[in-house]
Amino acid sequence: MKRTSLSIILLIVFVNLFAQAKYFTKSGKIYFNASAKLEKVEATTRSAIAVVDSKTGKLQFAVMLKGFEFEKSLMQEHFNENYVESDKYPKSEFTGQIINNSEINYTKDGNYDAKVKGTITLHGVTKDVVASGKLSVKEGKLGLNAVFDILLSDFKIDIPGLVRENISNDTKITIECLMEPLKG
Amino acid sequence: MNRKKTILLSVIIAIIAGGFYGGHEYFKGNPDINNLPTAFHTNVPSLLKEFNADEVNTGTKYLGKVMEVEGSLRTIEKDAQGFYTMVLGDKGDMSSVRCALDKVHGLNSDDEHLSGKVHLKGIFTGYNKDNTGLLGSDVQMARCMLIQELK
Numbered sequence: 520m521k522r523t524s525l526s527i528i529l530l531i532v533f534v535n536l537f538a539q540a541k542y543f544t545k546s547g548k549i550y551f552n553a554s555a556k557l558e559k560v561e562a563t564t565r566s567a568i569a570v571v572d573s574k575t576g577k578l579q580f581a582v583m584l585k586g587f588e589f590e591k592s593l594m595q596e597h598f599n600e601n602y603v604e605s606d607k608y609p610k611s612e613f614t615g616q617i618i619n620n621s622e623i624n625y626t627k628d629g630n631y632d633a634k635v636k637g638t639i640t641l642h643g644v645t646k647d648v649v650a651s652g653k654l655s656v657k658e659g660k661l662g663l664n665a666v667f668d669i670l671l672s673d674f675k676i677d678i679p680g681l682v683r684e685n686i687s688n689d690t691k692i693t694i695e696c697l698m699e700p701l702k703g
Numbered sequence: 704m705n706r707k708k709t710i711l712l713s714v715i716i717a718i719i720a721g722g723f724y725g726g727h728e729y730f731k732g733n734p735d736i737n738n739l740p741t742a743f744h745t746n747v748p749s750l751l752k753e754f755n756a757d758e759v760n761t762g763t764k765y766l767g768k769v770m771e772v773e774g775s776l777r778t779i780e781k782d783a784q785g786f787y788t789m790v791l792g793d794k795g796d797m798s799s800v801r802c803a804l805d806k807v808h809g810l811n812s813d814d815e816h817l818s819g820k821v822h823l824k825g826i827f828t829g830y831n832k833d834n835t836g837l838l839g840s841d842v843q844m845a846r847c848m849l850i851q852e853l854k
């Protein structure tokens with residue numbers, strides 16, 4: 520019995536030694552789509568910063584809004600100047616928690632469903648958000664993929680009536696990150 | 704009558720020309736970074752020092768501006784879609800200047816093995832201050848291009 524207990528304790532210690540505590544990336548990809556009937560409105564940034572704490576499930580993202588690139592120059596200009604006002608609010612952030620963190624085995628290669636709850640700050644407004652995604656563990660790296668929707672009006676980003684058929688208030692956000700263990 | 708026709712024709716031509724110009728402006732893509740005038744020319748240590756001293760005013764000064772930066776190349780990252788990021792910074796300093804290359808100005812296979820000092824041009828998009836002490840603070844630039852490797 521004592522030998523079994525000791526073995527279990529040693530196993531837990533052993534597994535935790537090999538489980539990296541934090542994972543990060545500084546080149547996460549975030550894509551948003553606010554396309555409406557008359558217009559395709561989409562942009563991508565590949566410079567999002569993300570950190571995941573595998574022990575607590577805490578998750579943080581930060582993205583510079585001027586880093587979003589559009590196909591059309593005028594659209595990019597309007598996005599920055601009129602909609603998100605990126606001179607005034609240069610950064611958007613997410614802070615949250617993987618609710619089912621205990622169900623994710625960061626030491627075993629595989630794909631895991633993840634449910635995330637937290638707050639997004641955009642355009643000076645902070646709102647609660649819930650999202651589902653997938654965490655994939657492979658060869659010591661952590662992949663995160665998630666898709667969720669936000670309403671621009673929730674963040675005081677107003678779409679003028681004249682362009683309501685061009686820009687959707689309902690915006691789909693797609694996140695793709697491949698994170699490495701954070702040393703230190 | 705001729706005068707009226709001339710005026711009408713002029714108005715029609717003006718409308719068509721305006722339409723073409725408007726369409727051109729509406730559909731045009733982002734200008735090539737190579738053709739944009741540089742607003743600031745600096746190096747990595749000076750830039751990071753400036754942000755450390757006064758993050759807010761330095762950010763305001765550079766936000767959205769075209770910059771040329773020289774510094775030691777720490778690493779070249781390439782994502783699954785083939786987009787490059789060149790990371791500049793001194794060894795032993797966790798902070799860096801991260802330059803996401805424009806897809807038009809990607810690297811060729813020889814450039815992927817660059818080392819030493821480089822000279823880049825791009826648009827400043829923000830400064831991410833590290834409050835954890837674990838990641839290092841980063842100056843972020845987008846739509847970058849490699850101007851030259853410095854000997």
